[in-house]
Amino acid sequence: MSIAVYPGSFDPITLGHLNIIRRSASVFDELYVCVMVNAEKNPLFNRDERVELIKRTVAKYKNVKVESSSELLVEYMKQRNSKVIIKGLRAVSDFDKEFQIALINRKLDPSIQTLFMPSSEKYTYLSSSAVKEMTRYGADLGTFVPHEIIDDVVAKVKNEGMMFK
Numbered sequence: 001m002s003i004a005v006y007p008g009s010f011d012p013i014t015l016g017h018l019n020i021i022r023r024s025a026s027v028f029d030e031l032y033v034c035v036m037v038n039a040e041k042n043p044l045f046n047r048d049e050r051v052e053l054i055k056r057t058v059a060k061y062k063n064v065k066v067e068s069s070s071e072l073l074v075e076y077m078k079q080r081n082s083k084v085i086i087k088g089l090r091a092v093s094d095f096d097k098e099f100q101i102a103l104i105n106r107k108l109d110p111s112i113q114t115l116f117m118p119s120s121e122k123y124t125y126l127s128s129s130a131v132k133e134m135t136r137y138g139a140d141l142g143t144f145v146p147h148e149i150i151d152d153v154v155a156k157v158k159n160e161g162m163m164f165k
């Protein structure tokens, strides 16, 4: 059985992430989306909230599971019996960082392969930080995040007193 892991901070999940999840789930038997807790120091959503938002969004994909991990990614992968890391690439600017991380992971465990999946051209501009910024300005989030989570993102930004107006 082919099992892949798609790691990230997903703070929050965007339509760009969802696009990578949908395409990965169509070529692997099983896909684990893993919220990595150490990737960002001051996340908007805590680990459990991020997992819940993703779960709601991917409920229709029966071969996708959503978890979180505070361990090294290669350790998590061993536990899930997976040898493939999926990374989405938006632009050349993602490449430097992701290439370095891929080489480090290969040093840590040479049996694990990183596969880069180019972003759909519709979403190359999209990042979780842009979503947070747009939310603070009161922008319509419909073209940025899955509709199932729009209200949660707006409510969270409001509750944190982060709105600009």
Ligand code: ADP
Binding pocket: 007, 008, 009, 010, 011, 014, 015, 016, 017, 020, 039, 086, 087, 088, 089, 090, 094, 118, 119, 120, 123, 124, 125, 126, 127, 128, 129
């Ligand atoms: P962000 O930069 O949005 O905070 P994450 O750290 O959550 O993203 O990213 C997790 C993975 O998803 C990374 O492999 C990242 O390159 C990829 N990714 C993020 N946004 C997009 C997008 N719009 N299209 C394709 N891949 C993306």
